[in-house]
Amino acid sequence: MRQLVLASRNVKKAVEMQRILGEAGLDIQVLSVADFDGVPEVAETGATFEANALLKARAVCAATGLPAVADDSGICVDELNGMPGILSARWAGRHGDDDANLQLLLDQLADTPDERLGAQFRCVIALVTPDGSEHVVEGEMPGRLVRERQGSNGFGYDPIFVPDGFTQTSAELSAAEKDAISHRGKALRALVPLIGS
Amino acid sequence: MRQLVLASRNVKKAVEMQRILGEAGLDIQVLSVADFDGVPEVAETGATFEANALLKARAVCAATGLPAVADDSGICVDELNGMPGILSARWAGRHGDDDANLQLLLDQLADTPDERLGAQFRCVIALVTPDGSEHVVEGEMPGRLVRERQGSNGFGYDPIFVPDGFTQTSAELSAAEKDAISHRGKALRALVPLIGS
Numbered sequence: 001m002r003q004l005v006l007a008s009r010n011v012k013k014a015v016e017m018q019r020i021l022g023e024a025g026l027d028i029q030v031l032s033v034a035d036f037d038g039v040p041e042v043a044e045t046g047a048t049f050e051a052n053a054l055l056k057a058r059a060v061c062a063a064t065g066l067p068a069v070a071d072d073s074g075i076c077v078d079e080l081n082g083m084p085g086i087l088s089a090r091w092a093g094r095h096g097d098d099d100a101n102l103q104l105l106l107d108q109l110a111d112t113p114d115e116r117l118g119a120q121f122r123c124v125i126a127l128v129t130p131d132g133s134e135h136v137v138e139g140e141m142p143g144r145l146v147r148e149r150q151g152s153n154g155f156g157y158d159p160i161f162v163p164d165g166f167t168q169t170s171a172e173l174s175a176a177e178k179d180a181i182s183h184r185g186k187a188l189r190a191l192v193p194l195i196g197s
Numbered sequence: 198m199r200q201l202v203l204a205s206r207n208v209k210k211a212v213e214m215q216r217i218l219g220e221a222g223l224d225i226q227v228l229s230v231a232d233f234d235g236v237p238e239v240a241e242t243g244a245t246f247e248a249n250a251l252l253k254a255r256a257v258c259a260a261t262g263l264p265a266v267a268d269d270s271g272i273c274v275d276e277l278n279g280m281p282g283i284l285s286a287r288w289a290g291r292h293g294d295d296d297a298n299l300q301l302l303l304d305q306l307a308d309t310p311d312e313r314l315g316a317q318f319r320c321v322i323a324l325v326t327p328d329g330s331e332h333v334v335e336g337e338m339p340g341r342l343v344r345e346r347q348g349s350n351g352f353g354y355d356p357i358f359v360p361d362g363f364t365q366t367s368a369e370l371s372a373a374e375k376d377a378i379s380h381r382g383k384a385l386r387a388l389v390p391l392i393g394s
Contacts, residue, residue: 090308
């Protein structure tokens with residue numbers, strides 16, 4: 001496997017994946033769907049991270065004829081029975097409005113005692129190849145929410161999430177520090193042996 | 198037991214309870230906390246309907262010296278792992294903004310296929326008496342959500358909820374029709390033998 005396509009138009013994500021896979025010793029070129037014409041948008045209609053990642057990877061593999069990787073990730077809050085979960089990027093009702101999503105989450109938890117603010121970031125990555133094989137790997141980052149935003153790195157809910165074992169939010173960690181413990185970093189490293197094989 | 202106090206400032210709720218308990222043959226006077234001075238507001242910090250109902254009933258029983266009844270209720274959406282649940286009245290972040298709560302729920306479910314719009318209304322009622330006895334009863338109304346508001350009766354999420362066995366929303370049912378099938382009606386009828394005994 002010399003090339004794979006990431007099911008995202010976010011070139012930063014492709015660069016990040018190239019870096020992490022390269023650090024793991026894989027000689028591979030990571031393309032994004034932005035490098036291809038006519039790859040259809042896939043609606044995230046699955047009921048789970050796994051289902052959504054597979055939906056996207058299958059569609060991109062079919063459209064490009066290359067091995068395809070897709071991720072789906074989000075924050076799962078104990079007090080909300082694991083939500084926002086797959087709806088993390090659209091929790092306040094519009095896709096990708098990080099500030100509205102984060103503020104809504106804080107507002108919903110206003111009456112919740114601090115000791116019940118446990119949460120986990122989860123990332124599921126699906127790998128689908130033209131021969132029809134499908135693999136799913138997963139990474140988690142457990143921690144807890146705080147009510148005051150801290151830090152400006154990362155994105156999404158990072159400014160209000162403190163990983164277990166840390167006193168800073170994940171938005172106060174460097175990219176390298178976060179890669180080492182993050183849900184996405186763990187899932188990407190779990191992917192390495194599947195791509196290398 | 199000749200008097201009981203409903204842990205709510207909503208006189209309509211006390212009248213409704215008086216009516217349903219009266220129809221069941223109980224000769225009882227239902228007071229509300231509005232009939233007393235100095236009953237403290239209780240923050241709904243419980244993690245479940247049961248916990249919140251008990252918190253409120255205990256506080257009102259302690260403050261009035263009379264048997265106290267409290268309810269906690271909400272809508273539990275399958276696709277949201279049972280949320281909004283205890284946060285139903287504050288889902289969009291402010292207590293009691295029915296329109297914002299309902300619109301947020303619809304927006305969150307915009308990408309969810311219709312066949313996954315199952316939901317249940319749940320109502321839990323706690324009865325706490327001065328001798329320290331505590332009882333909890335529950336009622337459910339299963340159904341599904343629709344994306345277009347229909348009807349103007351009821352409140353909260355009624356305009357987008359179709360009970361199982363019906364084609365109308367619960368906001369299109371009369372009060373009597375709704376009492377007969379609703380989560381609150383079922384819970385209140387389950388309360389009758391506990392009060393009568």
